[in-house]
Structure formats: C-alpha cells, structure tokens
Amino acid sequence: MSIEIDHVNKHFRDFVAVDNVSLTFRDGELTALLGPSGSGKTTLLRIIAGLEQPDTGRIRFHGEDTTDLHVSERGVGFVFQHYALFKHMTVFQNVAYGLTVRPRKTRPSKDEIKQKVMRLLELVQLDWTAHRYPHQLSGGQRQRIALARALAVEPKVLLLDEPFGALDAKVRAELRRWLRRLHDDIHVTSVFVTHDQEEALEVSDRVVVMNKGRVEQDGSPEDVYDHPANPFVYQFLGNVNLFHARVHDGIARIGDIQLPAPEFQGYKNEQGQAYVRPHEIEVFAGREHADALHAKIELVSVVGPTVRLELRTDNSEELIHAELTKHRFRALGLAQGGDAWIRPTYSRVFLPDERVSNG
C-alpha cells in the first residue's frame, strides 16, 4: 500500500511543524524520516497515522483519500518510542487487543485469536512471555511486543516513531537489524522516524532528510550520504569540517591545496565553503607535501580501532577533526601537543547561494 502526502501543512500556534511537504512512500518500502528534533518528522508521521490533523493538504493510501478518516479506521500500525504497552494487561492481552476490541461481527473466534497471537509472539521470539506483564520485560522486549501488537491487526502501513530511541546502544543495533530482516519477510510499507543517521542509513531502503518542517533531501541511503544536496544534509549526516575555499575555473583552493571542482568551470574567484569529512583528511608527521597545512594536535582520542584527532591550523579558529586507523596513527608516531600536516583529499564546495561542486 503506497502512501501519498500531498502539500501537507501543520502548525502549532506560531511554530510551523510541517511546511508544505509532498512525498510518496512506495508500496513495500522501508523509509526513514531523518532529522533533528523539532524538524517535523514525528508530526508528519502522526499526520499519516491520523493522530494529528493537517491544517491543509491531503493524505492518500493507495490513491484513496484518508485525510478525514478516523485513526481507528485507517488501518495503520503505530509503534511508539516509549512502547505504550497497556500496563495492566498481560503480553498476550496486549497483542490480542486489536482483535478483541473488534465489533462482534468481524471479531475472530477465541481460538483464532489465540493462534494468531502466539504466531506473532513467535515471530518476535517472545512466545514465552505471553503471561507476563510489560513491567517484567526489558526495553527491547517491550518494543518487540509493541511491534507484534501493531502487526496483529494486519495494518496496511506500519509507522514507527523513534522505535529504538529509548534503548541502549547494543540492543538498539540488534533490534534495527532484526527489524530489517522482519521487513524483508513481511513487506508491509513502513515509515520510521529517527534522529540517528546511522540507524537511518543502515535499516532503510530510502531516507528522507527533514529540517524545519521541510524535506531537505529524499533518496537512497548511499545517495544521501555520498551526495548531500546541501550543507544541512552534509552536516547532519556525520561529522564534517568546514574550510574557506576559493573557486576559480574548475579548481577549489584551500590555502595552497588545489582540489578539482569541475562544476565550477568558468567561475572566477568565488568564495565558498569546502565540506570535508574527517576520514577524507590525510595526516602527515612531516612536511612531505609543499601544500599541506601545518597544524597542532590538540587532542587524541582512541575509539576502538580508529583514532580521532582534533587539530588547529595556523590560520583558523575552528578545530579540524581528522580520523585515521590506529595502525596508521602508530606508524606516523603522532602525539598530543605535537605538530602535524594535513591535507584534504576530497571536498565538496558550496557557494553561498548553494551552487554545488565535488572536488
């Protein structure tokens, strides 16, 4: 079932939560709505579910207008950040809820409900918890029960609001891989909201980056990461260093370093910002390249197999972040407080009016 969002607007008093958004989620796709807090991603998800009403604009499921349909009739499965399990009901009663509250005409028999609930509990690998209460389960288990409960009503679309946001890092990583596999099995059109770029890139078929109520970029995870459409997306997806750059005839200059910027062929002496990822900065212990920038190493932090450096160049106030393998760091013999020479190997330049180039 595809979801079509057609020029949707929503504001709360003076705050514009969703600003004229149009999007289409294709049938069977798992899409991540990615953005910082306050970017309108959760509001958009709640509008799709019918938990919020848009000020203007329409929502269509598979071409059918559902904007004015009550939540309970939309057939959406909704998973909340804090699980929202019914505290006073057992796990079994929670999962069965959507079936037991149906009007008698469409309600399955007790045996059918029991079979279905146990099948779903097996699917989320928690059939042994059927008679427990939610407070007796861990966060990860609760969220899996919440997912089973949402799936019990056979929703046309599955909407997840920061589903792993309240879990610790390890459980989170496990659960998102598990969600990916589950989605590959059941293929229900799914949209999940997250502010964690790693999660979005790892789990989804497609990433929609949002900021200030607007869609900044919409594409495959690879596309969004490798070819950010604008400075916001660049900065939001991972760490990035900014350098002042001068663009001239297809060449971007950072100090004496020249990087190709073929899209700026014909531009004369334009000032822009070069965006360089930490792993795209080469670090040397000596002045091996004439154009490398001299810098002081202010901080060394070892994070597992990689080493992160904070450096300060002679003519910049801002810190430069560089990342290299522990192996290379040892080979170079660098130390905190020592000298180093750095050189960007790849950059992407944005001119103030957002004309773009790869270098």
Add this chain to the structure above:
Amino acid sequence: MTTPSTVIDTNDTIAKRWRRATEEPAWIRITLITIALTFLTLFLVLPLTVVLYGAFERGIGVWYAAVSDPDALSAIRLTLLIVAIVVPLNTLFGVAAAWSIAKFEFRGKSILISLIDMPFAISPVVVGLIFVILFGSQGWLGPWLSAHDMRIIFAVPGIIIVIAFGTLPFIARELIPLMQQQGKEEEEASLTLGANGWKTFWYVTLPNIKWGLIYGIILCNARAMGEFGAVAVVSGRIRGETNTMPLHIEVLYNEYMFTAAFAVSSLLTGLALVTIAIKSAVEWNEERRQRIAAA
C-alpha cells in the same frame, strides 16, 4: 573452608556500611516515628475511642434505641440518599473534567482548573448563603420557583446541591495529576489498533486511573456524609425531613442527649470506616491477583 567464610564476612561488612550510608542516624528515626505515632494517637485514635466509648457507655440497648429513633432513621435515610445521588454525579463530573484537562488543549483550561478548586476555598457557610440568595424565597429565582410550586431551600434538593458543590473537587483533583502524568500514548495506541473512543476509555483509561478514582470516590463519599456548615444553612433543620446525620447529631447534642449524639456519631464514623475497609479489600485482592499472575 576458610575462604568462603571470609567472603561472607566481607559481604556482611559491606552490607552494614552501605545501610549506614543511606539511612539516617537512629535518634532521628526514633524521633520522627515517635512524633508521627503521638499525633496519630492524640488526634485519631483517642477521638475514635471516645466516640465509641460514649456511644456504648450505657449499653447496646441505649445505643440501639438512639439509632432506631424515627428522626435518627430519617437522618440516616436522607444521608444515604444524598450520597447515592452526589457521589455518582461528581464521579461523572470528575472523570469528564480530568479527561478534558489532561487530554485536550483548549482555551480557558487554566481557568477551569482554578474553578474546580473554588469549593475548597470558600467557607461552607458562605456556600450555603450563596444558594439561599439564589434559590431562597427572597432570592433571585425564589419568586419563579414558588410560582412553579418548586422548593429548593429548606428541602432535599437544596441539600443535594450544596453537598454536590462542596464535594465537586475531590475526584477531579485526584484524577487530573494522574491523567496528566500518564499522558495519552496508551489511548493513542488503542485508537490505532481500531478501538473506538468508548472502548478505549473502558479498556485502557479506566483501568489506568482506577486507584485514583476509588480514592477520590472515598474522599467524596466521606465528605458528602459529613458535610455540616452549608447544609445547616440551606436545610432549615426540619426534624425527620431535612436533617442529615451531622445535623441530627448537633440537635441531639444541643438537647443534652449526649449518649444518643455519640451513638449516631459512631454510626457515621462506622460508615466512613466501612468505605476505607472496602478500598483496602479491593486493593489487597488486586495485589494478590497480580502476584499470582506474575508467579
């Protein structure tokens, strides 16, 4: 053999030290407990004992005669009638008010919250006077009421109105913070699962607010039975007609019938104790059910 015992010893010391680190010194504990117990004895246990002693001082026969007196029976009947009307009414209002305040955003919400507290702030005597001015024969609506042959002041409707007014905040006050703290996620989950508003209320909201609601009902009930000041103003104290139990007790007391006054008091106190006992029983039963389910 020696190693395990050493381990146990160490654990013991750690446990002792830890306990000391998080607890107050003994003298503070003993002082606080003594203060609490002294107050409870002085202001709760002692008066209760006095009531019971006074009631049964001259034997069960005298007690029974006092509570089976026609005027006393009428007062008991009236009090129970008032409770039967006022408590459901305020339960309905309390749930509706708490629901709208906790779950919806609307203009005038803060005004509604402060209005709910009003009956607590106004003296009961003033409450009684307000309704006398409104409905009394000299009051604003008095002529219209007497023209239509309706009596509110110095009659049962007036008593019900002032008691409903006085006990209005109890249930709402109990539920508002509870429902605000619980938020609306569970209700939203229920709606997305296809339940309509009524089923969501019945299966999700009500079980979640159950204890607050029961507690509010008990408080409301106790106050409805015991309300004195406002009732004294509007009832007219017609014996056998508009005397509630507290008013009847005062009449007896003023007529120097101390034993009878204490007898009816003991009955009123007993009714309050019964509601608390019911609450405890329900609570205990619920806990046991949860324990069995968890095991």
